[in-house]
Amino acid sequence: MTEPASxxxxxxxxxxxRLGGLLxxxxxxxxxxxxxxxxxxxxxxxQGPFARPYADMDFVVAAKGAxxxxxxxxxxxxxxxxxxNALHGxxxxxxxxxxxxxxxxxxxxxxxxxxxxDLRGRLAGPDPTVTxxxxxxTKLQVWEINRKDLxxxxxxxxxxxxxxxxxxxxxxxxxxxEAGRIAAVLGVDWGFCHTVERNLASVAELWAVEPLAGAPxxxxxxxxxxxxxxxxxxxxxxxRARARVGERxxxxxxxxxxxx
Numbered sequence: 001m002t003e004p005a006s007x008x009x010x011x012x013x014x015x016x017x018r019l020g021g022l023l024x025x026x027x028x029x030x031x032x033x034x035x036x037x038x039x040x041x042x043x044x045x046x047q048g049p050f051a052r053p054y055a056d057m058d059f060v061v062a063a064k065g066a067x068x069x070x071x072x073x074x075x076x077x078x079x080x081x082x083x084x085n086a087l088h089g090x091x092x093x094x095x096x097x098x099x100x101x102x103x104x105x106x107x108x109x110x111x112x113x114x115x116x117x118d119l120r121g122r123l124a125g126p127d128p129t130v131t132x133x134x135x136x137x138t139k140l141q142v143w144e145i146n147r148k149d150l151x152x153x154x155x156x157x158x159x160x161x162x163x164x165x166x167x168x169x170x171x172x173x174x175x176x177x178e179a180g181r182i183a184a185v186l187g188v189d190w191g192f193c194h195t196v197e198r199n200l201a202s203v204a205e206l207w208a209v210e211p212l213a214g215a216p217x218x219x220x221x222x223x224x225x226x227x228x229x230x231x232x233x234x235x236x237x238x239x240r241a242r243a244r245v246g247e248r249x250x251x252x253x254x255x256x257x258x259x260x
Contacts, residue, residue: 008077012102013039016057019076020128028072029065029123033111033138034058035152037129042155049210050151056103060130062123063109066093078104114143114252115192117185127174132160133181140199141192143252153203157222158215162229179226183233190242191251193230200227 009015016036023030031037036054038045045051061069070080070093078095085093093106111117117137125131130138139145139153156177163176186193200223207219235243242251 008097008099008101012036012054012057015097015102016040016054017128019057022076023069023072024126024128026072027124028068029062030059030069030072030106031123031125031127032057032129033060033135035148037135038139038152038155041127041129041132041135042152042159044155044158044212044215045152048212050155050212052148054102056105059104059106060111060119060123061093061106061108062120063090065123066108069106073104111138111141112253113141113255114195115141115189117141125174131174131178131181132156132176133178136177137182137185137196140196140203142199143195143254145199145202147206150199150203150206153199154206154219155212157203157219157226158207158212158217161217162222162225164229177226179229182226183230186230187233188236188239190235190239193239194247194251197227197230 009018013036016032017040020032020040032040034057035052036057039054059069066089070085073095074080077098079098081094081096088094089108091108091112093108095104095106097103109118109120111119117134119130119134122131122134129135136153136156139149139156142149161176162179164178164180182196186196204220204223207223211219
């Protein structure tokens with residue numbers, strides 16, 4: 001049953017935590033991703049060089065739960081963009097707070113940007129966000145990555161241990177980054193793998209310039225360990241075939257921004 005609406009929190013960060021908790025309690029297959037998901041899971045991003053303001057929320061919902069999720073947001077007082085949702089609802093949804101303070105951008109089943117990250121079957125865990133491994137992949141999949149996304153990835157690696165994990169098990173080790181999940185995703189897609197490895201190197205470079213004093217983990221070592229796990233993981237035949245082509249053919253997408 002959908003929880004009755006409560007007054008919206010005064011701050012978008014508090015509101016993201018409130019909505020995320022309600023979704024878990026209600027068993028709705030929708031989880032936070034994006035900057036606010038990083039903020040919820042990473043103390044290091046809340047102060048220091050990588051702290052920043054947040055203007056909106058990003059969620060991913062399973063297609064089978066989209067109707068329930070829409071009902072949930074309506075019950076919480078959010079206003080749908082009727083035209084946008086009718087046009088793009090199979091893959092994207094858009095809602096706004098009633099006072100316009102922030103918006104909610106929703107993708108269905110997968111995140112498709114520079115690469116495609118399939119999140120089917122990954123949205124029923126105990127946390128209000130997607131798993132830490134998936135969250136890291138959402139950041140590292142951007143070919144033209146910026147400091148904001150590099151900083152988010154850095155804070156994830158600074159605050160959480162790496163664990164081998166089981167690629168299909170999203171409930172075990174929810175406070176660790178499952179290297180097995182990351183390696184499994186990248187082991188079938190050379191382009192995605194190439195982008196992630198390049199961005200991991202940039203994360204290590206950023207850490208060398210701006211290390212976080214007191215962080216639980218040394219990010220340079222974390223990057224080296226994760227890169228090694230990716231390199232030794234099995235690769236599919238299609239991965240090996242695409243690797244032979246290399247950068248002679250573009251390996252990433254440059255999708256046009258969908259306007260609301």
